[in-house]
Amino acid sequence: MVIASEFDGQRIVIHVDPGRPNAWREQPYYRDLKQWAAFAARDLRLIIVAIGKNSIVILPDEDVNLGIVAENERIVIGEVRENGRVRLRAMKIRVDDPRIAGAQAGAVYGAANNPFG
Numbered sequence: 001m002v003i004a005s006e007f008d009g010q011r012i013v014i015h016v017d018p019g020r021p022n023a024w025r026e027q028p029y030y031r032d033l034k035q036w037a038a039f040a041a042r043d044l045r046l047i048i049v050a051i052g053k054n055s056i057v058i059l060p061d062e063d064v065n066l067g068i069v070a071e072n073e074r075i076v077i078g079e080v081r082e083n084g085r086v087r088l089r090a091m092k093i094r095v096d097d098p099r100i101a102g103a104q105a106g107a108v109y110g111a112a113n114n115p116f117g
Contacts, residue, residue, distance in 0.1 A: 060088070
C-alpha cells in the first residue's frame with residue numbers, strides 16, 4: 001500500500017496492490033483507515049482506497065465502492081439527514097452536473113453547496 005495526499009490535503013488516497021486487493025481491510029490498517037475517516041469527516045475531506053482503477057470511499061460508518069471513476073466524473077461527499085441524524089454520503093458525479101457547476105477537482109462541499117440537497 002502507498003499513501004498519497006491530493007488536492008492540498010483535501011483527499012488521502014491509499015493505493016493498494018491489485019495482487020493483494022484486501023490488504024487494506026486487514027488489521028491494524030482497516031482500524032486506522034476508519035479513524036482517519038472519522039477525523040476527515042469533520043472537514044468533509046476524503047479517504048479513498050484505490051485498487052487499480054476501482055475507488056472505494058471510506059466513511060466513518062460505511063465503505064462506498066464507487067467502481068471506476070471516469071475522467072469526466074468527480075467523487076463528492078456531502079451531508080444528508082436520515083432518521084433525525086446527519087450522515088455522510090459519497091457518490092461519483094459527472095463534471096457537467098449542475099449540482100457541482102464550476103467546482104474544481106478536490107473541492108469541499110459544505111452545507112451551502114451540498115450536492116446531496
